[in-house]
Amino acid sequence: MKYLIKGGKRLKGEVKVEGAKNAALPVIASTILLNEKVVLENIPDVDDVNTMLSLLQTLGAEVKKIGKNKFEIDPSKISSWEAPYEAVRKMRASIYVLGPLLARFGKAKVAFPGGCSFGPRPINYHLEGLTKMGASIEIDRGFIIAKCRKLKGSEIYFDQKSVGATAHLAMAASLAKGKTVILNSSKEPEVADLLNFLKKCGAKIKGEGEDIVEIQGIRELKSPLKYKIIDDRIEAGTFLIAGRITRGEVKVKGKSGKFLENIVEKLKESGAEVEIKRDGIYLKGEKEILPLKIETAPYPGFPTDLQPQFVAMLSIAKGTSVIIEGIYPERFGYTGELMRMGANIKVEKGMCIVEGVSKLKGTHLIAPDIRAGAALVLASLSAEGESIIEGINHIKRGYKNFHEKLKKIGARIEVVE
Numbered sequence: 001m002k003y004l005i006k007g008g009k010r011l012k013g014e015v016k017v018e019g020a021k022n023a024a025l026p027v028i029a030s031t032i033l034l035n036e037k038v039v040l041e042n043i044p045d046v047d048d049v050n051t052m053l054s055l056l057q058t059l060g061a062e063v064k065k066i067g068k069n070k071f072e073i074d075p076s077k078i079s080s081w082e083a084p085y086e087a088v089r090k091m092r093a094s095i096y097v098l099g100p101l102l103a104r105f106g107k108a109k110v111a112f113p114g115g116c117s118f119g120p121r122p123i124n125y126h127l128e129g130l131t132k133m134g135a136s137i138e139i140d141r142g143f144i145i146a147k148c149r150k151l152k153g154s155e156i157y158f159d160q161k162s163v164g165a166t167a168h169l170a171m172a173a174s175l176a177k178g179k180t181v182i183l184n185s186s187k188e189p190e191v192a193d194l195l196n197f198l199k200k201c202g203a204k205i206k207g208e209g210e211d212i213v214e215i216q217g218i219r220e221l222k223s224p225l226k227y228k229i230i231d232d233r234i235e236a237g238t239f240l241i242a243g244r245i246t247r248g249e250v251k252v253k254g255k256s257g258k259f260l261e262n263i264v265e266k267l268k269e270s271g272a273e274v275e276i277k278r279d280g281i282y283l284k285g286e287k288e289i290l291p292l293k294i295e296t297a298p299y300p301g302f303p304t305d306l307q308p309q310f311v312a313m314l315s316i317a318k319g320t321s322v323i324i325e326g327i328y329p330e331r332f333g334y335t336g337e338l339m340r341m342g343a344n345i346k347v348e349k350g351m352c353i354v355e356g357v358s359k360l361k362g363t364h365l366i367a368p369d370i371r372a373g374a375a376l377v378l379a380s381l382s383a384e385g386e387s388i389i390e391g392i393n394h395i396k397r398g399y400k401n402f403h404e405k406l407k408k409i410g411a412r413i414e415v416v417e
Helices: 021-033 047-059 092-105 124-132 163-173 189-200 233-245 261-269 304-314 335-340 370-382 392-396 402-408
Strands: 002-006 012-016 038-041 062-067 070-074 107-111 136-140 143-147 155-157 179-183 204-206 212-216 226-228 249-253 273-277 280-284 293-295 320-324 344-348 351-355 364-366 386-390 412-416
Touching: 002 370, 012 402, 021 038, 021 047, 021 092, 021 163, 021 189, 047 062, 047 070, 047 092, 092 107, 092 124, 092 143, 092 163, 124 136, 124 155, 124 163, 163 179, 163 189, 163 212, 189 204, 233 249, 233 261, 233 280, 233 304, 233 370, 261 273, 304 320, 304 335, 304 351, 304 370, 335 344, 335 364, 335 370, 370 386, 370 392, 370 402, 402 412
Parallel strands: 012 249, 038 226, 155 179, 293 320, 364 386
Antiparallel strands: 002 386, 002 412, 038 070, 062 070, 107 143, 136 143, 179 212, 204 212, 249 280, 273 280, 320 351, 344 351
């Protein structure tokens, strides 16, 4: 299936964001550490989350949908410690089950994960951390095989902050013997949400949202009975940019404003009026788009997952913008698609220079990953004429009802065979 988009219409209205995909994934994986049922609320119905839920079922867990965005997970019946290739090939976050399985069974066999392809994102921090905690690890024919008698607390240092490794090793450390200290840990809200969930389960954790996280391992975690995932700040940011790129007026409902202050400042710098209120974020973007300088960085810096959407917006800004990618230097591969629409972009190692043009023109596009796919949709909404976007399966991995929400605020977008 593809998107057919007729551009050139200002967006106006309000959108409700889903729960945070990048918070839901590790929380779901961490239920492997429990032996009791737990109800998770505000779980987004997106493909990546459904893949993780299916993976838990493959391991033996019972998963029931008991309401809108609400799932009951019973991990007590998990009997398998092997995550096969077919269950993990679609999503990088599948690595999250390795540590919990190891902590629960003393052994785990997990196929190398798949996911978005925008440059290398090695899992060495994950494996080195588990090794420091006493696991023996070997790689055999595409599988990670880990074994240990009992994980032991250790001091773990990351040369660069890693969202995935911080979350993953914190799960494993919660049932390890002794204290684990993670130095240069990730401070992302999604990681803090996982640590908060583990604390609700009885884990002894200090330092969530800080550079050093301490986890004192305990013998057993208890179900908190229910837990609500935070709202998705990346989805919220995407819709704010959709309003700005079309020179429209949108309200993004939800409680992600406190995590998007740097995004709001950049949108204001671009000439928009933006206000964070208790019930959401309000944007008026009828003024011309001004150029920006942006550098992505770990939280609380500018999020890399909103970089492609901003590049799409800045392609029609009045002037020259400079975007430095400080996390994934090879993430600018999608810019070739924007250039096919008439964007004037030059890419160097880890940086792109965007010379704004008066308008983009609709054409046939291919979405290479989740966020770049969203960026191409935004570009098409602002463009003159029609655009066809293939590869929307990528977009559906991270956005629920993306085209329907856009239609609700005035976008002319359809799904076609």
